[in-house]
Amino acid sequence: MNVKIIGGTPLPNMPWQDKPTDCSDVLWRYTENPVIRRDQIPCSNSIFNSAAVPFGSGFAGVFRVDDKARNMQLHAGFSDDGIHWQIAPERIEFVRSDSSLQPFQYGYDPRVCFIEERYYVTWCNAMDWKPTIGMAYTFDFKTFYQTENAFLPFNRNGVLFPRKIGGNYMMLSRPSDSGHTPFGDIFLSQSPDLIYWGKHRHVMAPSMSWESTKIGAGPVPIETDRGWLLFYHGVLTSCNGFVYSFSAALLDRDEPWKVLKRGREYLLSPQKLYECVGDVPNVVFPCAALADADTGRIAIYYGCADTCTGLCFTTADDVLAWLDTHSQI
Ligand code: BMA
Numbered sequence: 001m002n003v004k005i006i007g008g009t010p011l012p013n014m015p016w017q018d019k020p021t022d023c024s025d026v027l028w029r030y031t032e033n034p035v036i037r038r039d040q041i042p043c044s045n046s047i048f049n050s051a052a053v054p055f056g057s058g059f060a061g062v063f064r065v066d067d068k069a070r071n072m073q074l075h076a077g078f079s080d081d082g083i084h085w086q087i088a089p090e091r092i093e094f095v096r097s098d099s100s101l102q103p104f105q106y107g108y109d110p111r112v113c114f115i116e117e118r119y120y121v122t123w124c125n126a127m128d129w130k131p132t133i134g135m136a137y138t139f140d141f142k143t144f145y146q147t148e149n150a151f152l153p154f155n156r157n158g159v160l161f162p163r164k165i166g167g168n169y170m171m172l173s174r175p176s177d178s179g180h181t182p183f184g185d186i187f188l189s190q191s192p193d194l195i196y197w198g199k200h201r202h203v204m205a206p207s208m209s210w211e212s213t214k215i216g217a218g219p220v221p222i223e224t225d226r227g228w229l230l231f232y233h234g235v236l237t238s239c240n241g242f243v244y245s246f247s248a249a250l251l252d253r254d255e256p257w258k259v260l261k262r263g264r265e266y267l268l269s270p271q272k273l274y275e276c277v278g279d280v281p282n283v284v285f286p287c288a289a290l291a292d293a294d295t296g297r298i299a300i301y302y303g304c305a306d307t308c309t310g311l312c313f314t315t316a317d318d319v320l321a322w323l324d325t326h327s328q329i
Contacts, residue, residue, distance in 0.1 A: 001296040003316040006223040007163065008293035011054055015082040015290070015299045015311055026322045027267045027300070029312045032083075034274050035301075036063070036309035041075070041089050043067045046279055048303030051112040051219075051288040052082060053119060060141040061288070062110040062121050063087050064303070066279075074107040074123060076141045082290065082299065083311070094136055094146035101146055102127045107134065111287055113160040113220045115169070120194070122158040122171070125149055133158030133173055135194070148195050154178055157186075157216035161256065162223070169194050170256060172203065172217035172230075180242070184214030186232065188257045201257035206234065208328070210245050210266045213237045218246055219289035219300065224316055227253050227260050231286050231300060234266065244283040245269035246302070248319050264328035267319075268312060270305070278305025291316065 015035075019028050038046045045066045052061035058080040065075045065087070077087035094104055105126035113120045118137040121144065125134025130153035136146040150158055150171060157174040164170075168190035176184055185206070190199040206212050211234020221228035228251040236243045245266035252258035270282040285303040292298075296316035304310045 001315075001317055003296060003320045004225040005291050005293045005296060005316055006225060008222070008291050009054060010294040011290055011292040011297075012294070013058070013081060014054075014292055014297065015313075016297055017313060019313070025267070026318050027312045027314045029272065029310060030083075033272070033310040034304055034308035035083050035311050036085055036087070038278075038308045040085070041065065041087050043089065045070060046307045047087065048306055048309050049109045049285050049287050050301060050303065050309055051110045051121075052079070052290065052301050053112045053114060053288065054290065055119075055141065058082070059290075060119075061085065062092070062112050062123075062141075063309075064108050064110060065091065066306075072106040072108040074110055074121075076144075078141065092144050094144050096146045102149065104134075104146070105129060109157065109285070109287060111159050111220060113162055115160065115162055115194075120160055122150070122160055124156045124158075127153055130154060130178055131156055131176065133171070150191075150197050151189070154181075156181075159217035159220060161221055161228070165256060166254060168192055168199070171197065172221075174214070174216040182213060182237070184216060186215055186217055203251070203257050204249065204259050204262065207262075208234075208264055210234055210236050210269070211247070213242065218286035221251065221256070222289060222291045222298070222316070223253070224320070226320060227251055228256050229316065229319060231267075231289060233285055240282075242282070243270065244285055246284060246286050248323060250320070250323055259329055261323040261327040262329050263323060263326055265326060267314075267322075268302070272304075274308060274310065275304045278307030280306035284310075
């Protein structure tokens, strides 16, 4: 392994399959995809765009479950191997210590970030039915304490960094509108306390054709000795609607609004049947990544066609080597 993963832990039991010998891509899919079915729990219409993290001797997660009334809900879940999940049949009931906090109206696209002994959840939360970035923390994935929304509407894809950088916590986000948002850049905001956010910086705008409509941060960035490895989704508008793919970028370790490398092509685009057919066709949408500090193996959880959840694999060495030869900033 050339690239070193910083601050991570060894994850010998994380999901993994070796790259197929006939695969020339940087990312390869789990052969048993999807790992989470749309009807895995009684109330679910679909389970996708979800977050998993190492927890205890296994894994825990926060799952986007659209129920059969088509409400967008968040459910907690646990797994021994990161592949077979026990997802709670009931949605998360957030504890609100301050009754003036906005009540939960809906939740989607969660990310989970471990910072200083707590698992922070960020998700797209409604304030008076207007989307912005909701926040909560948990110690055990049983009780979740909701805190202040990070930003005013309209915003989506809030993704925390796992530690303070230059004295502040940092979050990527994508200011948006109230609908299906035909635009969107990734910005970075800073906070001394995970409550008040400011010192906003622009990170990147859509650039290449595959991401020409909008982009948004995906999983929590992975710290490496070369910078923060960020997987991010990009959207192309075709004559048949949006197509969601994803790629990778490398952000400066100390000033992560600075983009060091950025893939000029997608790494994964909707090509398998379960990515092309579903409630929203042609969507691959990554929300979480596991990284093994010992081997550099990376497993990415991604939503497929807004319906089910898939896994794909790569290594830190493979992605960085690809960025070295396929970058266009
Ligand atoms: C975005 C979000 C995602 C979804 C994507 C494609 O705006 O709502 O949850 O996967 O659209 O429908």
